[in-house]
Amino acid sequence: MTREQWLARHCADPLLRAEIEKLLTADTAGGELLSSGDAANAALAIGDASVAATFSAGSRIGSFELIEVLGEGGSATVFRAFRQLEGVRQEVAIKLLARGLYTPEAQKQFRREREALTRLRHPGIARLIEGGVTDSGLAYIVLELVDGQPITHYVHEHEMGLRQRLELFLTVCHPVEAAHRALIVHRDLKPSNVLVTAEGDVKLLDFGIARLLDEDAGDAATGALRALTPAYAAPEQFAQTPISTATDVYALGVLLGELVTGKRAAPHHAYASSPSDDTSGETSTAAATHGARPRLRGDLDHIVLKATAADPEHRYPSAGALADDIKRHLARRPVLAHPSSRWYRTGKFITRYRAGVVTTAGFLLAVFVALGIAIWQAGVAREQAARANAVRDFLVSVFQSAGAGLPRDQRPTPEDLVRQASARLMKKGDLPETVRADLLLALAKVARSVGAYDQALVLLDHGDPIISRLYGPGDAPWWDARVLRAAVLEDEADDARVISLLQPAYAGLVARHDAIGIEGLRVLGDALLHSGQIDRGLSLLAQARRTAAQAQLVDAQLSASIDEATALLDAEHFRAGLARADATLALWQSSGAQANARVLDLYESIALGAEASGDMQRAERAYRTAITLGDRFFDKPNPAQAWNVGMYGSFLIAQGRFAEAEPYATRGLELRRSVFGPDDSRTIYALAGMGKLRYGQARYPEAVDWYTQGIDTCTRLAMKKLVCPRLLGLRSLAYGAAGQFDKAGVDIEAALEAQRAFDGDHNPNYAYVLEQLANLQLREHRYNEAIATADRVLTIYRAARGGMIQRELGTRMVRAQALFALQRNDEALTELLDIAPKYASMFPSGIARFDITALEARALAQAHRNDEAAVAARDALAIKSRPASADRGLVDELTRLASGR
Incomplete structure (x- = not known):
């Protein structure tokens, strides 16, 4: 008797018999137990333990160390992990299956999946790096980490x-x-x-x-x-x-x-x-x-x-x-x-083919009106030609006043020509309105290009009523005037007016797909960034860059890409910012375009990102290239040059090269006062640079004076800029170094409150002020508090994954100093032995290198590793860039350790 016959005889209920047949079929089928359907889900629910519970941060899978859980689902858990390859940190995503692979069939299937991923190569698919099975039987796949x-x-x-x-x-x-x-x-x-x-x-x-x-x-x-x-x-x-x-x-x-x-x-x-x-x-x-x-x-x-x-x-x-x-x-x-x-x-x-269909359908009508259309088009062409000729004749008459026969020192500058042209245009009353509108826009653009922002706004004020009469939102001149005004306002750091002007026009800018619309998106993005709306601003700059690339407008693409790179770096997304800057530099080089002021901006962005990421040689090359280009392009104070000269001064200050830094810091401040005026945030940054210079030279009262100048301007203007809380934090350090801890405490609390109000307390900008708090706590011998603050700073920096290597190393040094002071020497030494070689390779002339190496020597001596202590002490004494505050007692101790005593 067959199984089917037996069931037919002993189970009359067809529904029950169907269920029994399913169970019998499953019993005889191959494969793993509980490998499919709801049973599989049940097995997952009650069988294996959570992968996240089994593997925690610090656990290792193969050559990778787990950092954190990125996501957990029914079939797998994904971790962020990293490994060191030839000194380079590689971050990846590791996917662990939620169930073990204990049978040959399961392992064969996993190998098949891994081989499939290996064969699958496409830029739009996260790349497989490797895969395997852990000792406990859990399969894992290592994939490219996608941000x-x-x-x-x-x-x-x-x-x-x-x-x-x-x-x-x-x-x-x-x-x-x-x-x-x-x-x-x-x-x-x-x-x-x-x-x-x-x-x-x-x-x-x-x-x-x-x-x-x-x-x-x-x-x-x-x-x-x-x-x-x-x-x-x-x-x-x-x-x-x-x-x-x-x-x-x-x-x-x-x-x-x-x-x-x-x-x-x-x-x-x-x-x-x-x-x-x-x-x-x-x-x-x-x-x-x-x-x-x-x-x-x-x-x-x-x-x-x-x-x-x-x-x-x-x-x-x-x-x-x-x-x-x-x-x-x-x-x-x-x-x-x-x-x-x-x-x-x-x-x-x-x-x-709407145009073709309509033309065909109205063929007979078109025959009769063709002559009228031709006459109208000819009239339009004549009008446009007349406008172009009128604009040309007017501008030629202005430039003829430059007079090749005049002595060189008497020839008018571009700014003079703009003023002369503007004055002549205002007096010339016989020009058609269309020609006058064209000339006003053209001269406003020239005025902006030479930094004559007030003159540009005056020209636009005269042009707006004419343009409003002649054109509407569907016409390019209407948009051109609006975007140009916003660009001039952005040059003057008037972010609020830029946003009020362009934010309501966002949809129209997006719809244009031309140079005017792209420029509008770029200017609006910059204004949003400067007003603290970082994510929205970055989004608009990326949108402007992509639109320009699609429209094959290389100049507009370069401009938006440069701004995007700069914005990413300003937001301390250093890896992404440097990658964008490198891509932009490659685009510029492949385009064959000549170097200009925007390329100068690009080199300045590369310098900032390289400095923050620890590539000091690349940073210095980029700074010097930017300044050289600026000196070539500009014979008068210019915004880009004013910024770059000051930034290079700050770079040299951070390196402890105070004598070299002095002329750049001083010139940078003079340029910014000349170009931006005393109340601009960029000028206030230059005041901060002078304060840092004096602080590094241990001239603390002078440092306080420089910082106070900037703080007073922030207070007087109720300024909402990042530089304001930073100045308070920097002044707190100067007060602390001078022993005025009450004043230092007031300043650092005010700095933290202001920065928190600006953009919260979980971002790198807030961590920067916390760094200053940790340094102040260290100076006041509040060592446990300094360690806790330093740990909080490091958590924020590492979560940002922005490549803030210099900041991290400085904060870890504060931590090591506090540990050493608490006689937790083993912990301090572990920290120092890790950061000392990194700092030496990245910042060979950095001012902190002496402090790090000196503390390393003292910690090694405390651990009775006297030979190593002697080597470290000799290295410290050989460093020329020492803090001005380094006392004689420390030098004497290093001399003793260097001799092996």
Whole structure:
């Protein structure tokens, strides 16, 4: 008697018999115990312990040390980790499977997945670095660490329009299509697995759960363990029927609907393939989102419906096919998703070739009016030519006044020419308004270019009424005047007026896709940054750069990219800022453009980032290049040169090269007072630089005086700039060094409060003021407090991952000094032995190197490592750049240790 016959005789209930047959089939099937379905989920829930609980920060997997948990799901846990390779720190993401691989079948499947990732190479997919199995049987994959945000957050924060969202979605389809060609299905596409970097590049994560779809995969194609997100999962993933490339197409369709409407459809698993055949009772993607916004209609509605059809056969066969239909929609061509009809194709033809269709339909009418049109066009051409000639003649007459025959010292400067041209224009009453408007705009641009900001605003004030009469928001001159005024105001650091002028016009700027719109985005981004809206400002600068690249406007792209690099560095995102600066430098060099003032800005940005990242030689080269270019370009005080000269002075001060720094710090202050005026924040930074110089020279009362000048200006103008709390912190150190701890305490508390009000207490700017507090606590012998403050500073810097190496080393030195003072010598020595060689290699002439090496010698002596102490003492005595405050007693102690006594 067969099993089937036995069951038929002893189990009359067909439903019960069906359940028993399923159990018997599962019992005889191969594979791991509890390897699929709800049993697998139960096994995961009650079986293995949490990976995050098993592996904590500091644990090692292979050559990598775990830092923190980035995310934890049902199938895996992802850690941030790092390793040192030839002295270079490499940060990665390590994905640990939540269940062990104890059987040959499971390990074979894992090897297959790892091999698939190794074969899969695409710039839009997070790169596999290596993989393996831990001693406890847990499989892991080491992947490229991607710093980005989910695509849905990115498009919202960047306020992308519909076309921009669709174009970004196309860049998601490309890597998915590459994986499909390699017979790999992602199976869990969702916003958190589709990240967009600060540069606007798409990176797909989590291909480690993919299954190969070749003949060796066997039943794996159905998925032994479901790794899915219900809102984005295709019906076949719930039914556990075979998956295919159409499974990813389904998830892409849901993601597309979410990007277009801003809302995700309610999760369901019985989507209809068209509006007319939805008989499941569920709401289709289009229906679920149609009321959210009118964007998902027409072709897009049909595209999403086709991508999310319940039957995989009715979907697009691949991500590439879906992308092709999106491209057809953007090009106004018929899409494959739309039911074909004569009227649909005719309508698309008319939409795409509207001008040609209208011309053909009105051919007879055009014959009769052609002559009139020709006459009108000729009139327009004559008018434009006359305007151009009038502008040319006027400017030539002005420049002729330069007089080649005049002595060189009597020839007018560009500023003189602008003033003369402006005066002549105001007196010339016979010019047509169109010509006058053109001339006013042209002269305002020249005035701005030579730093004559007041003159530029006067010219724009005269031009605005004329331009308003002649043009409207649909005309380029209207926008040109508005953006130019904002740019001049930004040059004058009037951020509030820039924002009030351009923020309401944001949508219009985005819609232009030309040099004027790009410049407007750039100027608005800069103003937002300077007013403390860091993320929004960076977003606009990146948007301006991408728009310029798409429009192939190299000059505009360079300008936006330079500002973006500078902004990233100012926000202390040093790695990202240097990467953007390097990319910009490469763009400039490949463009063949001549060096100009904007390139000078670029070198200044590179200098700042390199200094913060510890590459002092590169920083000094960049500073010197910037100053050399500035001296070549400008024969009068200029904003860029005023800034760079002062910054190089600060660089030399930090190196302890006070004699070299003095002329640069002094000249930088003079230039800034001349260019910006005494009340500008950039001038106040120069006052801070002079204070640092005197502090380094141990001339503390003079340092207090310099800092006080800047603080008084901040107070008088109620200025909300980063320099203001920093000045208070710096003055507190000068008071502390002079033994005036009561005044120092008042200043540091005020500095912390002001910085906290500016942008919170979990960012590098706040940590900078905390550094000053830690130094003050150390000087007051409040050693335990100094250690706690230093630890807080280091936590903020490391979380920012901005490459603030110099700051970190300085803070760790404060920590080591406090530990040594508390007689916790072993801890102090461990810290010193790590930071001393790093500081010596990065800052060979840095002023702190003497303090670090001297303390290292003393700590080694305390540990009775006398030979090493003697070497360190001799190294310290050989350092020429010593703090002016180094006392004779310390030098005598080092001399004794150096002799081996």
